[in-house]
Amino acid sequence: MPERNNPFAPTERHDLGNHGRELILDARNVAVDFKVEGGIVNAVRDVSFQLHKGETIALVGESGSGKSVTARTVMRLLSRRATIKPGTSIKLQDKNIVSMSDREMRKLRGSKVSMIFQEPMSSLNPVYTIGQQICEILHLHNRMSRKDAMERARQLLEEVQIPEPGARLKQYPHQLSGGQRQRVMIAMALANRPDILIADEPTTALDVTVQAQILHLIKDLKDRYGMAVILITHDLTIVRQFSEYVYVMQNGAVQEHNETEALFENPRHAYTQRLMASEPKGRAKPISDDSPIMVEGRQVKVSFTLKRGGFFKPDYFKLTAVNNLDLQLKRHETLGLVGESGSGKTTFGQALIRLTETQDGEVFFNGEPIHGLDRQGMRPLRSRMQVVFQDPFASLNPRMSIRQIIEEGLIVNGIGANGRERVDRVRQALLDAGMPDNIFNRFPHEFSGGQRQRIAIARAVALEPEFILLDEPTSALDLSVQAQIIDLLRKLQDEKGLSYLFISHDLKVVRALCHRVMVMQFGNIVEQGPVEEVLSNPKTDYTARLVRAAFDIAA
Structure with a gap:
């Protein structure tokens, strides 16, 4: 049960009624249960919070603490397995959201309350263009012509600093x-200027410089339109700068809340103190100079042909995503690949493991050339080189149980003498990734974003590979779990001599985990060297800007 007598988390805010702002949202005793295999999960337990017009409050806590479920309850976007318990009250300007009909809620969503979800690829429809999807939201709540809606969509993309917004309207989600x-997603959420914006990890997938831009953008829009913001995040640096009041959640309950500065200056609950003490620590252990090269790329080039213009006057142009790059990764080494979104990091990483076709260059794995191999030729190597993708919800099959997801790779690659041995491997992989081993029969949608990322890591680890491409593996994880994953990756590297190519925009994690770092911009390597040297003494303005944005988001 929640701590009803917890002195650090009373039902009402400490500053309620102390300033002249109108109370726009008043949530009291919010409780949500989920039916799962083998019983009931109390996902949210007796949570109360208040939101004033024109302010930002933050819900913080580890993955699975109930932050996102609380927000989805406000939007009434819970799955069929969820039950909002009696006694829950969520008043939006004196209207109780809990008792509203589905029709009333449809009118409310987007116009009064809007939400930015954590995983954009699972929220965007892959068969419609970006322009069509933004226009649909505009038409839902406004009477406007197709031409006016498309122009408004272009303006929205411009507001959220997407380059060439006119061309992007004609593209599909997978092309971004x-x-x-x-x-x-942020542009779509802001399309109808809602009174309340719920931002569920709004900067999870963004590089550090754009992260700061987006947060400032949300703040500017909030100030300009008097919008209220509920910010859900695990990044305490963001919380301290952009929120005015903080609710700290753990195991579905609020453990402490206070005005932001008061909370950071004097965290009183033991959990809040532990949360604030969590940050990626340590450095990579030195590796031997004569360690053999595991992965090598020579003059690797990847280009894409993109389309601009209309149907009758198409204009095709070539975009070079990876521009004749060289890379050497030794056995037992972790090499960081950093840069802003669209710099070519992921494309380069996928080209090295032959998930993306190269136009030129050579790729070697353990000294053997693999650039000439077709899909069949690559098959025997797939278990030896694994990948953990950025968006776990897109890479985990929603129709398969956790056991099936992890076991599938073992079956395909003929690993494990029998079913019992495979189950043991699945169980060990889950434990290694910091997940309980009693979740075999549950499905991906039943887990938080951070928990799904750990399941994705367990799937890669189960095959006992020699090389893992880690594409933003900690982006969806809270600070304390980030530290666990870093420790896990170090442990696996020490025990099995693994090599990692670590693609990330989180320079704090890169500094803690990597031996060397390469900085990418517009498909080129602009700087590389030992991680401490590059991050402490960057040689280029671009790297210096990345470092400033990572370690001081106010900059």
Whole structure:
């Protein structure tokens, strides 16, 4: 049960009624249960919070603490397995959201309350263009012509700093980088100027410089339109700068809340103190100079042909995503690949493991050339090189149980003498990734974003590979779990001599985990060297800007 007598989390805010702002949202005793295999999960337990017009409050806590479920309850966007318990009250300007009909809620969503979801690829429809999807939201709540809606959509993309907004309207979600997709989601959420914006990890997929831009953008829009913001995040640096009041959640309950500065200056609950003490620590252990090269790329080039213009006057142009790049990764080494969204990091990484076709260059794995191999030729190597993708919800099959997801790779690659041995491997992989081993029969949608990322890591680890491409593996994780994953990756590297190519925009994690770092911009390597040297003494303005944005978001 929640701590009803918890002195650090009373039902009402400490500053309620102390300033002249109108109370726009008043949530009391919010409780949500989920039916799962083997019983009931109390996802949210007796949560109360208040939101004033024109302010930002933050819900913080680890993955699975109930932050997102609380927000989805406000939007009434819960799955059929969820039950909002009696006694829950969520009043939006004196109207109780809990008792509203589905029709009333449809009118409310987007116009009064809007939400930016954590995983843009699962929220955007892959068969419609970006322009069509933004226009649909505009038409839902406004009477406007197709031409006016498309122009408004272009303006929205411009507001969220997407380059060439006119061309992007004609593109599909898969043609944009993770960060650009997240910005499209923000544009869609702001399309009808809602009174309340719920931002569920709005900068998870963004590089550090754009993260700061987006947060400032949300703040500017909030100030300009008097919009209220509920910010859900695990990044305490963001919370301290952009929120005025903080609610700290753990295991579905609020453990402490206070005005932001008061909370940071004097965290009183033990959990809040532990949360604030969590940050990626340590440095990579030195590796031997004569360690053999595991992965090598020579003059690797990847280009894409993109389309501008209309149907009758198409204009095709070539975009070079990876421009004749060299890379050497030794056995037992972790090499960081950093840069802004769209710099070519993921494309380069996928080209090295032959998930993306190269136009030129050579790729070697363990000294053997693989650039000439077709899909069949690559098959025996697939278990030896694994990948953990940026968006776990897109890479985990929603129709398969956790056991099936992890076991599938073992079956395909003929690993494990029998079913019992495979189950043992699945169980060990889950434990290694910091997940309980009693979740075999549950499905991806039943887990938080951070928990899904750990399941994706467990799937890669289960095959006992020699090389893992880690594409933003900690982007969806809270700070304390980030530290666990870093420790896990170090442990696996020490035990099995693994090599990692670590693609990330989180320079704090890169500094803690990587031996060397390469900085990418517009498909080129602009700087590389030992991680401490590059991050402490950057040689280029671009790297210096990345470092400033990572370690001081106010900059």
